Amino acid sequence: MGSIKKLKNLENIQDLLTELPKFAYQKKLTKKLDSKQDDFTYETILEIVLWKTNRFPEVDDELILKINELRKGYNKNLADHILERLLNSKGFDLPMASTFLRFIDPDHFQIIDQRVYRIIYGENLKLPFSKLKKVDLYNQYLIDLRQACDVYGVLFSESDRIFYLLDKHSKVNKDQKIKY
Secondary structure (H helix, E strand, O other): OOOOOOOOOOHHHHHHHHOOOOOOOOOOHHHHOOOOOOOHHHHHHHHHHHOOOOOOOOOOOHHHHHHHHHHHHOOOOOOOOHHHHHOOOOOOOOOHHHHHHHHHHHOOOOOOHHHHHHHHHOOOOOOOOHHHHHHHHHHHHHHHHHHHHHHHOHHHHHHHHHHHHHHHHHHOOOOOOOOO
């Protein structure tokens, strides 16, 4: 094996090391993963993947209680509150938040994404910066999506998947590029 080459500009590495800030990437999750002593589980694997991609969501127990409350019965005010809380949580924007809502109650919520949005509106999704405008956009999207389901005879609870596939595998929007 070859010897280690001296790295350019690191002649004074000891001085540089003393000046480094403390490692602060995904603090809570890093601490949890660093201190893990028991067996890895599927959850551990997912946490590592989310750590690496910097997509680990941070939600508190109160929000989880509200999510479970919404699962027991649809309530528009509670749904909007949860959507706002998700949008204020690390790791969430409207597509991810709507994904959570869809799995909470697919009869009332569907995923908003580029492909389905293009099928419904014929243009690319442009997310507003304001969280309240995102809530308004999502609520209007659900109204319009339900109307499209009625017009085309698509079951609302499956509409995000059906319209996604329609956009992906048909020539409907081939001239428009997906913007991620």
